[in-house]
Amino acid sequence: MENETRKYHQSVLLNETIDALMPESEGIYIDCTLGDGGHSEAILKASGPAGRVIGIDADPEALAEAEHRLESYRPRVRFINSNFSALAEVAWKEGLSQVNGVLLDLGVSARQLDTEKRGFSFRRAEFLDMRFSPSNGVTADEIVNSIPEAELVDVLFRYGEEPRARRIASSIVSARPIKDSMHLAEVIKLGSGYKFGKIHPATRTFQALRILVNQELEKLEQALVSATSILINGGRLVAIAYHSLEDRIIKNFIRSSSNLERINKKVIRPSKDEIQNNRRSRSARMRIAERHAG
Numbered sequence: 407m408e409n410e411t412r413k414y415h416q417s418v419l420l421n422e423t424i425d426a427l428m429p430e431s432e433g434i435y436i437d438c439t440l441g442d443g444g445h446s447e448a449i450l451k452a453s454g455p456a457g458r459v460i461g462i463d464a465d466p467e468a469l470a471e472a473e474h475r476l477e478s479y480r481p482r483v484r485f486i487n488s489n490f491s492a493l494a495e496v497a498w499k500e501g502l503s504q505v506n507g508v509l510l511d512l513g514v515s516a517r518q519l520d521t522e523k524r525g526f527s528f529r530r531a532e533f534l535d536m537r538f539s540p541s542n543g544v545t546a547d548e549i550v551n552s553i554p555e556a557e558l559v560d561v562l563f564r565y566g567e568e569p570r571a572r573r574i575a576s577s578i579v580s581a582r583p584i585k586d587s588m589h590l591a592e593v594i595k596l597g598s599g600y601k602f603g604k605i606h607p608a609t610r611t612f613q614a615l616r617i618l619v620n621q622e623l624e625k626l627e628q629a630l631v632s633a634t635s636i637l638i639n640g641g642r643l644v645a646i647a648y649h650s651l652e653d654r655i656i657k658n659f660i661r662s663s664s665n666l667e668r669i670n671k672k673v674i675r676p677s678k679d680e681i682q683n684n685r686r687s688r689s690a691r692m693r694i695a696e697r698h699a700g
Contacts, residue, residue: 566614
């Protein structure tokens with residue numbers, strides 16, 4: 407009964423993901439960003455009775471949620487605490503040289519935004535951590551309170567595509583020390599000159615810091631190479647991005663790969679109904695590719 411009342415992250419483009427992966431019994435699938443396990447649950451249902459899922463997540467709290475949700479599917483599912491960039495290594499350690507499908511659902515989950523206290527959200531006063539894996543790398547706090555202003559401008563422009571990067575960076579440096587996530591959001595709001603519109607004035611800055619802290623773009627490129635290397639002939643790669651930087655990397659990688667064939671010529675977006683039911687899905691963009699011997 408606990409599963410019925412427990413609130414999980416609402417998986418984006420869920421039906422489209424299953425249609426794209428075409429799960430089958432005996433198939434093996436890697437969910438590179440397991441999160442709360444929604445996509446993996448759907449894959450396990452569609453690939454019954456013998457399909458298997460290897461679920462990877464850098465966030466140990468996400469793994470704990472997914473293990474709870476998917477308990478009834480053991481032993482068909484494995485939970486691995488690792489970064490998705492190491493997916494090929496994870497597969498090899500599991501005794502797998504090839505898999506039928508790979509899913510990359512990028513970005514931050516609703517649970518991380520709403521319940522964790524790592525500074526992903528600018529709506530609460532939290533320590534500016536922003537690491538997916540709490541034991542790895544520098545924190546966002548170290549970045550906003552220590553790097554030179556010119557370097558901060560570059561970070562905001564490169565990873566957040568923030569047109570007012572100079573103005574915001576200057577405001578941050580002037581306000582140091584930045585105490586927490588809410589303080590940072592307030593500094594950006596006052597210093598950027600933005601009026602509230604569809605997105606909060608701090609959205610692009612928080613995105614930029616999170617991407618830098620977790621080296622998301624570099625690890626995405628590594629993951630795409632790894633995924634291609636372990637897909638069977640005819641296996642599917644499904645990638646869901648939430649901003650143009652990720653989507654551009656995925657699109658260009660598929661186009662330039664001699665081993666991947668684009669399945670969808672145009673990017674797949676959520677339906678109006680899905681966006682209405684889950685506002686966080688509105689920026690999602692799905693691309694699908696199939697592995698062929700090159």
